[in-house]
Amino acid sequence: MITSKDNPGLKAIKRLHDKRHRERAGLCVAEGEDLVEAARAAGLEPELMLVAGEDVEPRLLDGVSTLGSGTRVIGVFPQMWSEPGGDVSVYLHGVADPGNVGTLIRSAHALADGPVVLGPGCADPWSPKAIRASMGSVFARPPARASFDELHGATLALVPRDAPALWEVDPGRPVVLCLGAERSGLPDAVLELCSGRARVPVRPDGPDSLNVAMAATAALYELNRMAGHA
Amino acid sequence: MITSKDNPGLKAIKRLHDKRHRERAGLCVAEGEDLVEAARAAGLEPELMLVAGEDVEPRLLDGVSTLGSGTRVIGVFPQMWSEPGGDVSVYLHGVADPGNVGTLIRSAHALADGPVVLGPGCADPWSPKAIRASMGSVFARPPARASFDELHGATLALVPRDAPALWEVDPGRPVVLCLGAERSGLPDAVLELCSGRARVPVRPDGPDSLNVAMAATAALYELNRMAGHA
Numbered sequence: 401m402i403t404s405k406d407n408p409g410l411k412a413i414k415r416l417h418d419k420r421h422r423e424r425a426g427l428c429v430a431e432g433e434d435l436v437e438a439a440r441a442a443g444l445e446p447e448l449m450l451v452a453g454e455d456v457e458p459r460l461l462d463g464v465s466t467l468g469s470g471t472r473v474i475g476v477f478p479q480m481w482s483e484p485g486g487d488v489s490v491y492l493h494g495v496a497d498p499g500n501v502g503t504l505i506r507s508a509h510a511l512a513d514g515p516v517v518l519g520p521g522c523a524d525p526w527s528p529k530a531i532r533a534s535m536g537s538v539f540a541r542p543p544a545r546a547s548f549d550e551l552h553g554a555t556l557a558l559v560p561r562d563a564p565a566l567w568e569v570d571p572g573r574p575v576v577l578c579l580g581a582e583r584s585g586l587p588d589a590v591l592e593l594c595s596g597r598a599r600v601p602v603r604p605d606g607p608d609s610l611n612v613a614m615a616a617t618a619a620l621y622e623l624n625r626m627a628g629h630a
Numbered sequence: 631m632i633t634s635k636d637n638p639g640l641k642a643i644k645r646l647h648d649k650r651h652r653e654r655a656g657l658c659v660a661e662g663e664d665l666v667e668a669a670r671a672a673g674l675e676p677e678l679m680l681v682a683g684e685d686v687e688p689r690l691l692d693g694v695s696t697l698g699s700g701t702r703v704i705g706v707f708p709q710m711w712s713e714p715g716g717d718v719s720v721y722l723h724g725v726a727d728p729g730n731v732g733t734l735i736r737s738a739h740a741l742a743d744g745p746v747v748l749g750p751g752c753a754d755p756w757s758p759k760a761i762r763a764s765m766g767s768v769f770a771r772p773p774a775r776a777s778f779d780e781l782h783g784a785t786l787a788l789v790p791r792d793a794p795a796l797w798e799v800d801p802g803r804p805v806v807l808c809l810g811a812e813r814s815g816l817p818d819a820v821l822e823l824c825s826g827r828a829r830v831p832v833r834p835d836g837p838d839s840l841n842v843a844m845a846a847t848a849a850l851y852e853l854n855r856m857a858g859h860a
Contacts, residue, residue, distance in 0.1 A: 507840060513833065567855045601854055607736055610736070610737060610741075610847070614847040
């Protein structure tokens with residue numbers, strides 16, 4: 401039973417809150433039974449597993465948790481990465497919010513057969529917040545890291561305006577849905593390389609744009625509808 | 631210039647972090663220029679407005695901010711509520727996460743003409759987190775509070791399984807899209823009262839369910855597509 405906050409395992413977990421340490425170590429932290437279970441279900445072996453009251457004093461585990469409420473279990477797992485591919489996948493450029501990246505990974509897991517491909521400027525999908533937002537899908541369907549020119553098939557840019565409605569565009573397969581940052585969108589240099597554009601039609605009196613994860617989810621739904629994947 | 635943290639205005643803002651105080655006072659707090667601007671654009675008059683460096687010492691304003699990074703401006707505004715209505719609206723039962731409620735308010739503002747109607751057990755849409763997730767749409771399109779039997783028109787329950795795909799169901803108008811909590815879904819008693827059911831088709835090897843805001847957004851997109859609202 402760990403009774404000191406100077407325990408090397410606890411200190412290692414705390415270091416993994418930092419992105420550079422995560423990248424260097426190739427590890428991530430799953431907090432809570434659901435996420436630990438999701439990592440195990442994906443076949444991952446923990447490098448370290450601490451259960452409150454069994455391996456460690458509960459208050460010490462809470463002390464290295466990123467959850468305000470603390471947690472009963474923390475597992476340290478290897479980061480997993482996919483290659484770009486699949487009939488339907490998603491490419492993100494500059495999507496810096498970890499909640500959006502995690503939610504998108506969950507939606508793509510539900511609605512696409514390919515991974516979420518992270519281009520420049522995206523949030524780390526292995527941050528505690530992104531893992532939580534993915535509800536464990538980050539383990540079941542690991543994201544990929546690639547640049548735009550490594551993508552295969554049609555590249556459909558999802559833009560807020562000046563493009564046909566999604567339901568008017570059938571990009572064929574394979575297709576990579578391409579999305580940019582919430583305000584600035586895809587850079588022009590990327591937009592010009594995309595093979596097509598489409599938008600989620602919104603009301604004229606509505607907000608300027610949809611949340612990026614919402615827009616992507618509507619688009620993935622539409623690609624399934626077109627393919628008749630009921 | 632406020633130079634003491636015991637200033638009544640600062641103390642009032644801090645009290646409004648608490649839901650009961652917000653409800654009793656009928657007020658909410660907009661943090662940051664974008665949200666303050668959204669409240670003003672909706673025609674709301676601030677009860678109190680504090681700008682860092684002008685009205686208050688920056689560190690004192692940061693001290694009553696819910697943002698880790700602090701904020702340059704905080705405005706206290708009256709809560710606004712709508713009545714149920716519109717051709718397309720959303721009813722939530724037991725959606726307790728403020729981020730989901732806020733995101734849904736933003737999506738409905740973009741894709742529907744009616745409000746998000748909050749039934750029992752929903753998060754307070756006037757919490758700082760919900761306001762932020764709504765990106766100000768909570769001011770432009772205030773939510774409603776009502777019970778299921780106050781809804782008008784078709785009531786289409788969005789369920790994870792055992793229902794036709796959304797694209798196979800045209801519920802007519804007016805229609806209220808009904809969604810429950812992320813895990814437990816709509817209670818049976820509510821589900822039985824709904825006039826129809828539909829699901830967002832997901833892959834068999836995917837997660838158990840979509841995020842509730844994601845599912846609702848895909849459904850609102852589909853209702854627009856059916857109506858040809860390009």
